[in-house]
Amino acid sequence: MFRLTSRLSLSRLISQARQYLWSMEIRTNSGFLQANVVILHKDLADDFEAFCRANGGPLPLLYRSHVGEWGCPPLAANADIRTDCPRYCVFENGVLTKKVVDLLAYTTQLQDMVSFYLGCSFSFERALEKAGVPVRNVEQGKNVSMFKTVRSCYRVGRFECPLVVTMRPVPLDKLDIVAQCTHLMPQAHGGPVHIGDPAMLGIQDLSCPEYGDPVKCSPGDVPVFWACGVTGVEAVQSSKPALAFTHSPGCMFVTDQEDTATYSLTVKPSDCPLTFCISQNPLHFSIASKAAVQQIRQLEEIAVEDPGQRGIRALFIQDELVKSCLSLSHASSVLITTGFPTHYMHDPPEETDGPPGAIAMAAMLQALGKQVVLVTDQRALDMNRRIVQDAVEKGVMKTAVPLLSFQGTGPESPIHFLCHDGDPKKPRYDHLVAIERSGRASDGNYYNMRMVNIKHLVDPIDDLFTAASSIPGISTTGIGDGGNELGMGKVKDVVKAHMPNGSVIACDVSADCAVTAGVSNWGGYAVACGLYLLNCCPVHRRYLQQGLGELPSAQEQKTWANSLPSVEKEEELLSILVKYGVRSGKTGNLGLEVDGLTFHPTHSDLISRLREVTQLAPSSS
Structure with missing residues (x-):
């Protein structure tokens, strides 16, 4: 049923299992951190890395491989990017030409290519569940909904594209918990980038995602949007490389790193x-x-x-x-x-x-x-x-x-x-x-x-x-x-x-x-x-x-x-x-006075106190 290897990593076995499950169109939550994947020719690698740095929300860079490197040692032992995603997209001149279950047929071309592993929002879903937040796409057995927005990413070289977001319906009384949970996971896109009306992102119909499946809101839910790694897929299409590969949306690379993030009541105020x-x-x-x-x-x-x-x-x-x-x-x-x-x-x-x-x-x-x-x-x-x-x-x-x-x-x-x-x-x-x-x-x-x-x-x-x-x-x-x-x-x-x-x-x-x-x-x-x-x-x-x-x-x-x-x-x-x-309003006096209160000391002292709250010296101008 699964492709066997000599590797003993549990996450690798899970990755193989996900291929089988996805062939049956079933999504599972592995319990391990997951990654989006973009594979480009080495000549484009520096620009794409800079593009990721400039757009860290949708493209949190976990690892950039060496040229022709199949593995990613910081994320997984004995990995092979040619086989370890459940499904891949093949792009030729920026056009999606096919989807395949492995990239073994492209081994020669991959010797001149660089693989980018990018954080994925699936990694925070278990943390949400542990915090008592219902994850509607999981409840409904659906892939998460993904939408192109009208917001443009910052351009670097040939790479320019719209921001892609995921949407998860969240109960109104869980919004603070959701924001706090996901903010603590910057490598999984971090906190929400928009909460509320999808039209503000240029999304007209939540039932028609560009990627993934439509997910229904329950009564009292609010649409919450996170930056999405599928932005990388859009970047590949816009840059029109002769040959490029990405994971198929929803079919991520599963790392060896356990998803251990949990909601904490002790987050410092600056991070809460x-x-x-x-x-x-x-x-x-x-x-x-x-x-x-x-x-x-x-x-x-x-x-x-x-x-x-x-x-x-x-x-x-x-x-x-x-x-x-x-x-x-x-x-x-x-x-x-x-x-x-x-x-x-x-x-x-x-x-x-x-x-x-x-x-x-x-x-x-x-x-x-x-x-x-x-x-x-x-x-x-x-x-x-x-x-x-x-x-x-x-x-x-x-x-x-x-x-x-x-x-x-x-x-x-x-x-x-x-x-x-x-x-x-x-x-x-x-x-x-x-x-x-x-x-x-x-x-x-x-x-x-x-x-x-x-x-x-x-x-x-x-x-x-x-x-x-x-x-x-x-x-x-x-x-x-x-x-x-x-x-x-x-x-x-x-x-x-x-x-x-x-x-x-x-x-x-x-x-x-x-x-x-x-x-x-x-x-x-x-x-x-x-x-x-x-x-x-x-x-x-x-x-x-x-x-x-x-x-x-x-x-x-x-x-x-x-x-x-x-x-x-x-x-x-x-x-x-x-x-x-x-x-002056109260007295009618023509002088340095407002509402019957002289500027010094009443108004001047209050201005100084307001400035102190902003942690600036009251005397600075």
Whole structure:
């Protein structure tokens, strides 16, 4: 039944047994680490190794053979790559010409070829089962589903191809365990590269995989995707070598190394991924390390401090800052709005809370390579342009951001503003942020904290947030410190119950994330710091990059650090606001004050503490 050899390795016998089982189309889990295989002419070997290094998620390199070497001593004793995979694919000029059960007929050609052994996700399935996670493809007796995505791997030489992923349905309450289990196995592709809607990877139908078998989801399951070694098969096809071989998808090389990985409750925080749902439409989860999440929670606690004793804590929801930062980290284009004309008797009527937080977020988002625009009232457009230009000249931010206004000329205008050609399938922005922006109350008016209606000074930017709630792919954040700010409609019932005049002033327009702060600027500073922490987090960056490319360089991290809010920059910006007649919100004072609190020591000390959480010297700029 099986091909006999003189080798005594149990895994080799298992490999032979798998040939027989696969001939009956039965998949087994051997209990040994498995490997994907790519075999190329020696002239292509260096480029392919570099391709693997550049795309370590799908192509974790376990061993590169010498030219003409049949074995792989680090992985298996007495191996013979010509016979030890259950099935092989033969490619000629990049075209799959046949599938064979061994490569003995190609022995002469193989003498000039190099074999690459790449990690395989089958190796972590036993670890998932040990952790109590159902593996649906195993339950259903199926090969795992494999899909080509729209994400391109990093090109090296002739090698360029789309990322291929495997999909396993996972119960919602098991997502953290699954991420933690697989993250600890980088040689088996590591943690997930996407959790949620397959369309975000360009996968239209989970019942039609390019490789493997369709696997059905059970009620309550979430699609979870891992980088897949079949990416190597795609790379072979794209490079069109005269002759090449790979394992047949699902028919891996079985090593001598036992699969001993198990789920551990003692993983250090920097290596312990946590998952968060950051969107329901489309369904999208993100990942960050426990260490990064704990730091952002510290930021959140600092920002919600209430030196004015206004009862802000009643509006606080834990992890709204975490989710907002995660969502913004995934965004490529962000719209920020601010402006609360509380001083209706002055010109300008704006207050000093809002613009500093907005510019702090914009500066960090710019440093991370995202497109940013600011939207404000038409009457304040020129003043805000001058403020932004002065901020650039003074080094508060690196480059100016475009400023727009929105007057709401008709029922379709919000969709046309937010989407290319007014098409909800083509949004211009991934995320909208409102910080200390006057928000519409349930009666259609806009109120300051004293219940004065300032509707005549406010453009209907709320309509953008209302429209965004029905456009797939646009998420929203509202940052506020009283409950009458745009986006704080998410906590309007609490505002009405606990805040002075809450039954009248409470904003009725909700955001996906409602970040509560003692002063709204502090929420903006916390977002900027949170984005920095996430993008310095290897767990999150790997997920962002879907297992492709390198982690950020020291120079990139330095650029991000230089874009953080600092005492010096925020004091400079506050001076710019005073120059243009912008006043403190509570007192109306024209000076270095926000919401009745002087910049020194209240705001400066808080900024320093936020920076300390990011492990940067508070005095650095």
